[in-house]
Amino acid sequence: MIKGNSNRFQIIKVVAEEPESGYIAAYARVSSREQALHTHALEQQLERLKVAGATLIIYEVQKGKKDDRPGLLYTMSLVREKKISEVVVTRLDRLGRTVPLIRKNIAVFQETEVNLRVLDQLIDLKTPQGMFTINLLASLAEMEVDQLSERVRHGKQHSRNQNAACACVPFGYRVEGIDYQLDQVPFLCLLDQRPENYQELSEESDITKLPGITVAQLARNCIDIFLTTKGLSKAVRVISQKYGIGRCHSKKNGNDKIFHWTPAGLKRWLLNAVLQGHTVYNQRRITPTGQRKQNSPEDWDIRLNTHTSDRLLTEQEAEEIKQIIEFNASHLGAALLNYDASNPDTYSPYAYLRSLVYCAECRSKAISKSRESTDRKRRYSYYACRHVHKGCNNLKGTRKELIETAIISHLLQQSVALQSTDLNTPPQPIGSVPTKSEKLQKLEARLSKLEEITDTDPELQGLKQKTRQQIQEELNPFSARALESRSVKEIIQAGNNLVIWHTLSADDRVLIYPRLIDHVTIRNGSVESVVLKD
Structure with missing residues (x-):
C-alpha cells in the first residue's frame, strides 16, 4: 500500500x-x-x-x-x-x-x-x-x-547593449526602466528607535505618518555596521540586535524586500558591484541540467559607472571591505576580533600575526597558544610549532610581544637603510622625530597660497581639499588612503621613528603589517628572521 x-x-x-x-x-x-x-x-x-x-x-x-x-x-x-x-x-x-x-x-x-x-x-x-x-x-x-534558450540569449544581449539593469537587484535598489536606482521606499524596521506609542501606530493606514527609514538608508546602515565591526558574523549579530531580524527561509533575492542576513549572504551583497555603481553580466550560467553555476570573475562582463549617482559604496570603501573579508578568511581562528566594548579596536591586539609566524626548525605554520603564570596573575600569549613533541625539536614557544618587538626593530633598521641610499633625504637616527619632508613643505606652501584666494569657485575649493588630503597623507603615512598609493618600500621608509610603530592601533597593524611582512620564523623562544615582501 x-x-x-x-x-x-x-x-x-x-x-x-x-x-x-x-x-x-x-x-x-x-x-x-x-x-x-x-x-x-x-x-x-x-x-x-x-x-x-x-x-x-x-x-x-x-x-x-x-x-x-x-x-x-x-x-x-x-x-x-x-x-x-x-x-x-x-x-x-x-x-x-x-x-x-x-x-x-x-x-x-x-x-x-x-x-x-x-x-x-x-x-x-x-x-x-x-x-x-x-x-x-x-x-x-x-x-x-x-x-x-536562443531567443532568451538574444533578448539578454539586447539589454546588455543598452547597459540595462538586471531583473534581480541587490537589496537597497530597484529598477526604473532600464536603470538601477536607490530604493527610497520607507522600511519600518526600528527595534531600537520605535516610539512610545508604537502599538497604536500598528493600526495606522497612512504610511507617511509612521517613523522609519528608507530601504536605501537601511542598506547603507548595514554597510556602516560592517565597516565598524569588520566581521561578517559580528555585523549580522549587530544588525539583528538593532532591527530585530528573525530567521527566514523565504529570501531568494533583493526583489522580495525581506530584510534578513546570513554571514554568507551579507558577504555576497557587500561584494556586489552594483553597490559601487557598476553593472555586471554573466556572473552565472545555466548548465544543461538546469543548475545555476557561478562563473569565474575573469569571465564576468562588467560595465563601469552605469549609475554613479545611485551608488551605495565609494571605491575606497569597496576596497576596504574586500581587504577585510580577505584578511578574515585567511586568518580564521579564535580571538581574531575584539569583543571588549570599552576598546575601540575591532581586532584583537595580535590578530595581525595570524598566518605570518612559522617554525624555523620544520618550516610549518606556528599556532597561537596561551598559559597562566605560576601565580595565576598573568596570562602569556605565544606562538609555538604545531609539531612540537611530534618530531620537531623547536620545543619552546615565543611570546607575541617579543615577536612584535623584533618586527618593529627590523622595520626601523630597514627604514634607516633605505634613507641612507636616498640622496634627497638625510638619514634620521632611530627613535627621533622626523623633520618635515621637502614634499610636505611644498604642499603646505601651496595650501597657504590657495587659502589666500577667497573665490568660491568649485574647482578652486576642490583643489584646496585635494591639497589638504595630500598633506594628511604625508603627515600620516599609514592612513588607509596613503597606503593605497604607496609601495612596500615607501611605507617602510615612511616609518622612520619608533613612536610611529608603537602608537599603531590593533586595527592599524592588521591593515599595515600583512602588506609588509611575508613571514616570521621563530626558534626556542626567540625570533630568528623577519622576511619582508618585495
Whole structure:
C-alpha cells in the first residue's frame, strides 16, 4: 500500500483505493509557482489525469531540465520497484526536456515492463509505434528548448547593449526602466528607535505618518555596521540586535524586500558591484541540467559607472571591505576580533600575526597558544610549532610581544637603510622625530597660497581639499588612503621613528603589517628572521 504524503517539494494524492492490478500512477509538473497559483495549468493537468484513470497522482513545481526533481524521482522509484502498473502524463516533456533524460527514464519502463501513456501525443508503450514516437518527440522537445534558450540569449544581449539593469537587484535598489536606482521606499524596521506609542501606530493606514527609514538608508546602515565591526558574523549579530531580524527561509533575492542576513549572504551583497555603481553580466550560467553555476570573475562582463549617482559604496570603501573579508578568511581562528566594548579596536591586539609566524626548525605554520603564570596573575600569549613533541625539536614557544618587538626593530633598521641610499633625504637616527619632508613643505606652501584666494569657485575649493588630503597623507603615512598609493618600500621608509610603530592601533597593524611582512620564523623562544615582501 502506497500512502499519500506532502511536503514543500512534491505532493502525492491517492485518488482511489488500490486496484487488484496495482496503482495507475500519474505525474504532473509545472515550471513555476506562478503557474501553480495564478493559472489553471496544474489544475487542468490533474483533472485530465484523473479522467484518464489515474488512481495515484504525484505533482510538483519544478523546472523540466532538472534531473533531481523529487516528484519525478519518486515516480521512477515506484516504477523500478514495480509498485505500479502504469504511469500517465499529459505531455512527454513532463518526464524531462532533454533527450538523454527522457531516454534514461524510458529505459526503466522497458526494463520493468511498466507501461507509459502520454495523453497529448497518444503514446502507449504497449503499441509498436510507441517507442518510435517517443524518440521523435523527445528530439523535437529538446530542439524547442534550444530555440527558446536562443531567443532568451538574444533578448539578454539586447539589454546588455543598452547597459540595462538586471531583473534581480541587490537589496537597497530597484529598477526604473532600464536603470538601477536607490530604493527610497520607507522600511519600518526600528527595534531600537520605535516610539512610545508604537502599538497604536500598528493600526495606522497612512504610511507617511509612521517613523522609519528608507530601504536605501537601511542598506547603507548595514554597510556602516560592517565597516565598524569588520566581521561578517559580528555585523549580522549587530544588525539583528538593532532591527530585530528573525530567521527566514523565504529570501531568494533583493526583489522580495525581506530584510534578513546570513554571514554568507551579507558577504555576497557587500561584494556586489552594483553597490559601487557598476553593472555586471554573466556572473552565472545555466548548465544543461538546469543548475545555476557561478562563473569565474575573469569571465564576468562588467560595465563601469552605469549609475554613479545611485551608488551605495565609494571605491575606497569597496576596497576596504574586500581587504577585510580577505584578511578574515585567511586568518580564521579564535580571538581574531575584539569583543571588549570599552576598546575601540575591532581586532584583537595580535590578530595581525595570524598566518605570518612559522617554525624555523620544520618550516610549518606556528599556532597561537596561551598559559597562566605560576601565580595565576598573568596570562602569556605565544606562538609555538604545531609539531612540537611530534618530531620537531623547536620545543619552546615565543611570546607575541617579543615577536612584535623584533618586527618593529627590523622595520626601523630597514627604514634607516633605505634613507641612507636616498640622496634627497638625510638619514634620521632611530627613535627621533622626523623633520618635515621637502614634499610636505611644498604642499603646505601651496595650501597657504590657495587659502589666500577667497573665490568660491568649485574647482578652486576642490583643489584646496585635494591639497589638504595630500598633506594628511604625508603627515600620516599609514592612513588607509596613503597606503593605497604607496609601495612596500615607501611605507617602510615612511616609518622612520619608533613612536610611529608603537602608537599603531590593533586595527592599524592588521591593515599595515600583512602588506609588509611575508613571514616570521621563530626558534626556542626567540625570533630568528623577519622576511619582508618585495
